[in-house]
Amino acid sequence: MQNNECMVDKFYTCSCFCTDNIFLKDYKLHVKYVSEEQVKWDYQHILKTLGCTTVAQYDVVLKKIHAEVERRKSLSVKSAERAEHIKKHYTPLHPNVYHLEEAYLVPEFINLVQYSLGKDATKEGLLKLIHSETAQRVYRFPLFTKDFCHELIEELEHFEESDAPKGRPNTMNNYGILLNELGFDEAFITPLRELYLTPVTSLLYPDCGGTFLDSHKAFVVKYSMNEDLDLSYHYDNAEVTLNVSLGKEFTEGNLYFGDMRQVPLSETECAEVEHCVTEGLLHRGQQMHGALPISSGLRWNLIVWMRSSQERNRLCPMCNKRPVLVEGDGFADGFTKADIRAQRALCALH
Numbered sequence: 001m002q003n004n005e006c007m008v009d010k011f012y013t014c015s016c017f018c019t020d021n022i023f024l025k026d027y028k029l030h031v032k033y034v035s036e037e038q039v040k041w042d043y044q045h046i047l048k049t050l051g052c053t054t055v056a057q058y059d060v061v062l063k064k065i066h067a068e069v070e071r072r073k074s075l076s077v078k079s080a081e082r083a084e085h086i087k088k089h090y091t092p093l094h095p096n097v098y099h100l101e102e103a104y105l106v107p108e109f110i111n112l113v114q115y116s117l118g119k120d121a122t123k124e125g126l127l128k129l130i131h132s133e134t135a136q137r138v139y140r141f142p143l144f145t146k147d148f149c150h151e152l153i154e155e156l157e158h159f160e161e162s163d164a165p166k167g168r169p170n171t172m173n174n175y176g177i178l179l180n181e182l183g184f185d186e187a188f189i190t191p192l193r194e195l196y197l198t199p200v201t202s203l204l205y206p207d208c209g210g211t212f213l214d215s216h217k218a219f220v221v222k223y224s225m226n227e228d229l230d231l232s233y234h235y236d237n238a239e240v241t242l243n244v245s246l247g248k249e250f251t252e253g254n255l256y257f258g259d260m261r262q263v264p265l266s267e268t269e270c271a272e273v274e275h276c277v278t279e280g281l282l283h284r285g286q287q288m289h290g291a292l293p294i295s296s297g298l299r300w301n302l303i304v305w306m307r308s309s310q311e312r313n314r315l316c317p318m319c320n321k322r323p324v325l326v327e328g329d330g331f332a333d334g335f336t337k338a339d340i341r342a343q344r345a346l347c348a349l350h
Contacts, residue, residue, distance in 0.1 A: 016319035135257035209239035209308025215331035238285030238305030250297030307334030
């Protein structure tokens with residue numbers, strides 16, 4: 001399979017990154033921060049209904065918000081420092097898992113990718129090769145071999161046990177690993193997105209950027225009895241999300257999906273989706289979803305937030321406004337200053 005992706009030179013972050021969508025885990029509430037007065041006006045009443053009833057409790061909320069804003073402001077610098085330290089000092093247990101090989105993929109997945117690349121491929125034809133869940137536009141399919149999942153988990157646990165610095169994925173996941181810092185982006189996640197996933201998402205999600213996914217954020221999360229058990233209802237900073245259950249042994253912990261984030265919760269009916277080891281789930285990033293608690297064992301999940309600058313350059317999915325761009329490292333949050341339509345037309349000429 002050849003890579004026909006036309007890459008852009010520079011990615012950016014929207015200025016809302018530091019202030020919007022801050023998750024207060026104790027109250028399972030996402031908030032925006034502009035000022036303390038704004039927080040008081042927008043959220044004090046709802047916080048009281050959720051159990052934040054004393055001045056001391058409210059002060060703790062403000063301190064957590066301030067700390068998260070400051071963390072986000074220094075995030076790219078700290079992440080680059082961690083990545084450099086890991087590159088110099090961490091010795092992988094299984095170096096091979098950092099480079100995507102087709103042998104890691106099961107034949108069923110390769111077949112549906114090859115179908116998607118065909119000139120006569122249609123969404124209707126693809127749906128005959130892929131499992132549609134009861135949740136709207138959520139699709140499940142075999143992806144990785146069991147042996148690869150086993151080796152990848154061993155590598156992740158080896159890294160967790162090391163003294164290397166570790167950045168956590170986001171405010172909702174306290175346990176997990178940012179895969180770009182560990183060195184997975186260039187030779188594993190990027191070719192997985194470009195060569196294997198984009199042909200599929202082009203057919204499944206052409207209306208929300210699936211034909212031009214030019215960046216990503218990839219991480220793993222861990223659920224265990226002594227750590228995070230579940231994941232609250234939320235949406236992703238992505239156009240399309242891949243969620244792969246890597247293992248190990250666990251019970252319960254199904255995912256559940258609602259409607260798109262623009263639909264009020266009172267008008268939403270959620271549907272459970274079983275998450276099977278070695279299988280991947282694809283869904284729209286702006287579709288509300290969560291993870292029910294596991295009741296035993298330990299589970300690792302690989303998450304890839306795939307982004308389309310063509311979509312998000314027009315409207316930031318986090319603040320619902322035209323993005324105000326700030327400098328970012330690597331794929332940043334997937335915004336660009338380039339005219340993507342013109343760039344794609346140029347690509348077609350080559």
